[in-house]
Amino acid sequence: MARLEHKHLRAVRYFHWVNGPVLLVMVWSGMLIYWSYDPYQISAGGFVLVKFFPDWFYRALDLENGLATGLAYHFAFMWLFALNGLLYVAYTLWSGHWRELRPDRRTPIEALHVALHDLRLRKEPPPPGKFNAAQKLSYVGVVGMGAGSLLTGLAIYKPTQLWWLTSVLGGYQTARVLHFALTIGYGLFFVVHIGQVVRAGWNNFRSMVTGYELAPDTQEAPHGTNSPAPAGPPARAAS
């Protein structure tokens, strides 16, 4: 018989599901803004590998001539993005959830092993645990990217009042490049994230919605009845 295992804190699920659509609006409005000055590209030896973005891309997503609209949405939803992110970080610190994400010295090499395993280049599966090493690095990394977006965003939003921040980040144009690069990073994160969610299957996805996962009952359930306890944040703190 299977048993229920609590996996994701209610608050963390809320922050996650609020962040998704808010970040989507930020990326969309950011691209409306970027269109009006879009010089970035990746090139090697004079050969352009990737141009951000080709005309067909703007046309396909209706991103042309929308600077004022983009700014208006960007500077409205920035509050939601920042508030949700700051609340998440504060909650994670307060609840002790950060301990489950904390990488250690061995995390980078283990993350590599996970990646090799997922690419079927390595047999050994990662050791069991709530988050594997690759997840820890990704999730800590993407939160760090969020902080980076906030800081680089402030640096290009108020470059005179916050001139010291803009200077620390390498100046106005450098901060803009970083702000853009982080957005590309979210795109890459999203692709891998969705791929892994699909791979991991329904039980895993459901746990991000309900908080619980069905686990094969390899041992007597600790409380006998298996009835789910309400997700009290501090109670999970030490797990």
Next chain:
Amino acid sequence: MGPTPPPPPARPPAPPRDPAAEAIGRLTRRAFLVGGVAAAAGLGGWAWLRTRGAAGGVPWPLRQVHRVNEWAGRGLYSGGRLAPEFDPARAGEPMVNGNHGRPAAADPAGWTLTVTQPGVGPRTFRQAETASLPRVEMTTELKCIEGWSQVVTWSGVRLADFVAAHGLGRRPDGTLYDYVALETADGAYYVGLDAPSALHPQTLLCDAMNGAPLTVAHGAPLRVVLTVKYGIKNIKWPTALRFQDELPADYWAERGYDWYSGL
């Protein structure tokens, strides 16, 4: 008659109900219901926002947020905080983006700036009348709201010095008017500035760029340059300047942009 048929086999005992499967089923239904309602509310809110009537070119709730952001921006603003200056060797010519209000030809001798404020008749100044004020040169980064920027060496006189030298901009009780409105001769381009930004030490009445007199394309004979605003507020060819307490009209604020546009 044949033998009596054997009794039907006893039905196998019902499998024990799995409480975990039942519990996850309950949780799943509840969570997806809550999630579905939340998603519908979110999409509904989005549809609502997208369909609001426009206020100055954007849905009015976004215009309201611009005002909230202006309030936050004014709170963050400090008149003593200066934009960084750069090595003049890095200076270059900025793109010419705006041509609204551009005169057919430069006429420095005939150019005047008419200043008005409540209760005071218009006062007209010629360019030469700004020459007695201390000259300021600064190499700062002009930032276009489109996203590009350009380091430029500007020179001219501080708008604050000009205002002070002629006793302008103050109400009878000595306090500053809230706003400054600037306009080109044909009224084709107009900007509004909050008084603190207009009187910022890096706000210039500028007549030279990168060591040479301004060209007509860049605003000759005189333009306004600010480091606390995007380029859209750096009006070229202004001929009228008004001090007032009403929010001045602003060309780009009427076309969807933030009225304040403060950096």
